[in-house]
Amino acid sequence: MATKTTAKVHFDYDRTSLTDEMLLQLYKAxxxxxxxxxxxxxxxxxxxxxxxxxxxxxxxxxxxxxxxxxxxxxxxxxxxxxxxxxxxxxxxxxxxxxxxxxxxxxxxxxxxxxxxxxxxxxxxxxxxxxxxxxxxxxxxxxxxxxxxxxxxxxxxxxxxxxxxxxxxxxxxxxxxxxxxxxxxxxxxxxxxxxxxxxxxxxxxxxxxxxxxxxxxxxxxxxxxxxxxxxxxxxxxxxxxxxxxxxxxxxxxxxxxxxxxxxxxxxxxxxxxxxxxxxxxxxxxxxxxxxxxxxxxxxxxxxxxxxxxxxxxxxxxxxEEAIIPNLETELTDVYAPFTYSEIKAGTATEELRLIDAISLGLKQSMERNDDTVIMGQDIAEYGGVFKITDGFVEAFGKERVRNTPICESAIVEAAMGLAINGKKAIMEMQFADFATSGFNPIVNYLAKSHYRWSQAADVVVRMPCGAGVGAGPYHSQTNEAWFTHTPGLKVVYPAFPYDAKGLLATAIEDPNPVLFFEHKALYRSIRQDVPTEYYTLPIGKAVTLKEGNDVTIVTYGAGVHWALETLEEITVSADLIDLRTLQPLDTETIFTSIKKTGKVLLLTEDSGFGSVMSDISAMISEDCFEFLDAPIRRVTSLDTPVPFAGQLEEQYLSRKRLEDSLKELIAY
Structure with missing residues (x-):
């Protein structure tokens, strides 16, 4: 016989058809x-x-x-x-x-x-x-x-x-x-x-x-x-x-x-x-x-x-207390990824940067049915830059998804897709708008694998940069916000060939990748690009020109500004296009500086807190005895990006590049 009780029950319980066993299971639970x-x-x-x-x-x-x-x-x-x-x-x-x-x-x-x-x-x-x-x-x-x-x-x-x-x-x-x-x-x-x-x-x-x-x-x-x-x-x-x-x-x-x-x-x-x-x-x-x-x-x-x-x-x-292991701590920031080189074929086509990115996206989606791309206006409209034009017809609206204007929730949804076995690509309509999704990028995507070994298999495409008269909210090059955050990879190509191959690798990589695409280069830069699928390694810079007098380190639009300047003045220079900012190819940078003895660091970003500030510090620590002149940073003004053409020209570091390079050579 059960023990009786006179205690008051404060709820109207309704067991419906639940068995006694189920009632007890809930109690124990x-x-x-x-x-x-x-x-x-x-x-x-x-x-x-x-x-x-x-x-x-x-x-x-x-x-x-x-x-x-x-x-x-x-x-x-x-x-x-x-x-x-x-x-x-x-x-x-x-x-x-x-x-x-x-x-x-x-x-x-x-x-x-x-x-x-x-x-x-x-x-x-x-x-x-x-x-x-x-x-x-x-x-x-x-x-x-x-x-x-x-x-x-x-x-x-x-x-x-x-x-x-x-x-x-x-x-x-x-x-x-x-x-x-x-x-x-x-x-x-x-x-x-x-x-x-x-x-x-x-x-x-x-x-x-x-x-x-x-x-x-x-x-x-x-x-x-x-x-x-x-x-x-x-x-x-x-x-x-x-x-x-x-x-x-x-x-x-x-x-x-x-x-x-x-x-x-x-x-x-x-x-x-x-x-x-x-x-x-x-x-x-x-x-x-x-x-x-x-x-x-x-x-x-x-x-x-x-x-x-x-x-x-x-x-x-x-259980014994954890014994710190430096190698393990550093290694676990990123999910394991073994780069697999897929060489470019011989067939090529002249493509603009924007076309190369579009083709790279399309080929990656063709290779992997689990890939989903999300963003504002990317479906029938094809995106504000038309990179995904025709994608709905090719892949359907389930995989090419227009989103509400809610960057934070879409970054988070991309993370959820990754947790549940999908590959997510998000188009941030403008890199400036990443502020609205900043928290999940730097606190969820970046820390997920380090915290509980869950890969954040997400690529966030970031149309960025000035030079197109778009003003303070559509012109920022904000890569330094993300290179500072362990767990994120940051890619920033300057050429169509690099963009296509690096995007393919970014999509294969199970780690979160911020893929920066300079808007001013979208339709102004052309190059012969292999038509078939190929990959390029993330974390490897390329030396575009070789010389003995100075090392110029840059990326994005700065690469083209440097090439133009080297055409105008006679300087024997190593010109390094970083291509990837995190991880950073320090070996290529240091090897060049030890040869030339002088270095100019060119960025479109403002100076204080830029990627080049950190590279400058690294050079001082590792190459100081090889330097024949002070490290020279050439950066844009410490102001927001202005709208009017003459103000934007004054703002950009491009305006100060030639004089700075001449001064450094003459030092």
């Missing part, structure tokens, strides 16, 4: 993260872990959603979703090792708590910036849809995260493309210490779905049966009829944002009210009344879980 968290709070006080974000009181959401999903479907949790990880049955010792910074965790000690993913369990963890994971879910779901797989992707955020632009961009993209995503908002009352009344001014966050033409539901996040049955029913329907759905789970955060912040800012009465709605205690009383659970069964279940916790903690404790 909630009890497991609760007992782990209670243990973690003890370890935190003992100084055995560094930080903890408690999800106590919110277990029903993580467990209910995860149980309703299929194991092969992706879930993108946050730092209060321990129940996602435990319900997916990740070995506890690996979780404990992760929190202790041990090697058997998921990030080799490089990140903490839940900032990790694992393809083995189809979980993609968050980054601290919160919003980007929403767009990543779009990309994962898009890959499923492109393969006609009947799969749902679930992504979590808090009510605070719904104020970020990424939330709105991700919902808009998902709705426009009808992607099978469950957007799960855990509305737990506070963003750190800021109450919901100071975060948004609508009654329910679910109401925001209306503006995106999206279905939404409000769910009691502390009622495990309501969470599980509602999400299960929705998931089954979404698999048949793909579409995004916004779910607002009403719950409460019973502890601080993280333990150090406490809860003094929360009114006592509010804490007491929600304490009565504890999802585990209420569900326990319900099961006791149903006589599905007894105190004896509960005690045995809790004892087994605690035993597992202790056993796995011992395994994690016994």
């Amino acid at each position: 909630m009890l497991t993260p609760r007992l782990i968290e209670e243990k973690m709070l003890i370890l935190l006080r003992q100084g055995k872990i560094s930080k903890w974000f408690a999800g106590i009181g919110q277990e029903a959401i993580s467990v209910g959603v995860t149980t309703a999903m299929r194991p092969e479907e992706y879930i993108l949790p946050m730092h209060r979703n321990l129940g996602v990880f435990t319900t997916r049955e990740i070995p506890l010792y690996r979780l404990f090792a992760q929190w202790q910074g041990k090697a058997s965790g998921f990030t080799k000690g490089r990140d903490r708590s839940f900032h990790f993913g694992t393809q083995e369990y189809n979980i993609v963890g968050m980054i601290s910036h919160l919003g980007p994971q929403l767009g990543v879910a779009d990309g994962i779901a898009l890959a499923h849809k492109l393969r006609n797989e009947k799969a749902v992707t679930a992504v979590f955020t808090g009510e605070g995260g719904t104020s970020e632009g990424d939330f709105h961009e991700a919902l808009n993209v998902a709705s426009v493309w009808q992607l099978p995503v469950l957007f799960c908002i855990e509305n737990n009352g506070y963003g750190l210490s800021t109450p919901t009344s100071e975060q948004y001014n609508c009654e329910n966050l679910a109401d925001r779905a209306l503006g995106y033409g999206m279905e939404s539901h409000i769910i009691d996040g502390n009622n495990i049966l309501e969470v599980y049955t509602t999400v299960q029913k929705l998931a089954e329907d979404i698999r048949k009829n793909p579409r995004p759905v916004l779910l607002e789970f009403k719950t409460f955060r019973m502890r601080g944002h993280e333990e150090a912040s406490g809860t003094k800012y929360v009114p006592k009465e509010l804490m007491e009210t929600w304490a009565k709605k504890d999802p585990i205690e209420n569900y326990k009383q319900y099961l006791l009344e149903l006589e599905v659970l007894t105190e004896a069964i509960h005690d045995e279940m809790a004892s087994q879980i605690k035993e597992e916790i202790t056993k796995n903690l011992d395994i994690a404790y016994s």
Whole structure:
């Protein structure tokens, strides 16, 4: 006979057709993260872990959603979703090792708590910036849809995260493309210490779905049966009829944002009210009344879980601390990539830079059916520069996708495509607009492989540069923003031949590549280019001219300015076209300088903080004793790029190149 109880149950539970076994499975699934968290709070006080974000009181959401999903479907949790990880049955010792910074965790000690993913369990963890994971879910779901797989992707955020632009961009993209995503908002009352009344001014966050033409539901996040049955029913329907759905789970955060912040800012009465709605205690009383659970069964279940916790903690404790290995740290910044040379054929055609890029893109898409290109106006319109003109007819609208004007969400979707086995190419309509997608580029794409060995197989094409009278917002050459960020590769060709071969390699490379294309060169530079597919190595400069008096190092439009200047004045110079800025071919640079003794560094960028500033420092460190003159940088003015022709001419470094070169030779 079951133990009777007179405790009040604060929810109207509806078991529908769930078996007793299923009811108990849900109970154990909630009890497991609760007992782990209670243990973690003890370890935190003992100084055995560094930080903890408690999800106590919110277990029903993580467990209910995860149980309703299929194991092969992706879930993108946050730092209060321990129940996602435990319900997916990740070995506890690996979780404990992760929190202790041990090697058997998921990030080799490089990140903490839940900032990790694992393809083995189809979980993609968050980054601290919160919003980007929403767009990543779009990309994962898009890959499923492109393969006609009947799969749902679930992504979590808090009510605070719904104020970020990424939330709105991700919902808009998902709705426009009808992607099978469950957007799960855990509305737990506070963003750190800021109450919901100071975060948004609508009654329910679910109401925001209306503006995106999206279905939404409000769910009691502390009622495990309501969470599980509602999400299960929705998931089954979404698999048949793909579409995004916004779910607002009403719950409460019973502890601080993280333990150090406490809860003094929360009114006592509010804490007491929600304490009565504890999802585990209420569900326990319900099961006791149903006589599905007894105190004896509960005690045995809790004892087994605690035993597992202790056993796995011992395994994690016994593991040696990570011994730093410099080579490993540097190597793991990028995903492994073995360059495979495909030599150019003998058949050639005179092509402009823009034509070579277009042909290179087309041939890469022909070679790999998993390649998807996304960008504003790239489909029927062919892109603002017409590089993708005719691509829709060749590859269809599924693979050549017009996007809303939301650079951040599309970079994130590209990352999601990569996670789910696709190759993503994004056209940033102008390189200047990368600011709107900057966060996911430098914090998600760049750090993904280093953090949890997930390659960010993404190419972002960056039309850039001045000289076309486009003014401050369409003329920047902003490569230095990205060469500064470990994990990104930056390619910047000056000729059609290089552009086609380097683009092919960039698309083959599993790492994130920023591919800069100078707009002023698009239609002004012609060259005989092999018509068939070929590759060129990333990270290898080329010496265009050889001489003994000076080394000129440049890239992009600067290459053509240098060639013109060397035609006008008699100088015996090594002219090096870098072609790739990250990784950088320092060997070619240093070898030349050791021969000539003088170096001029030419860039279209402004001087302070430019790529050439770093190259200058490297030369000083490695070649100082070989220099016969000070290093000379020739850069554009430290102003925004002006519109009027005479102002733009004054701005550009081209105007100062000849005089600077003469002064350096005469030194």
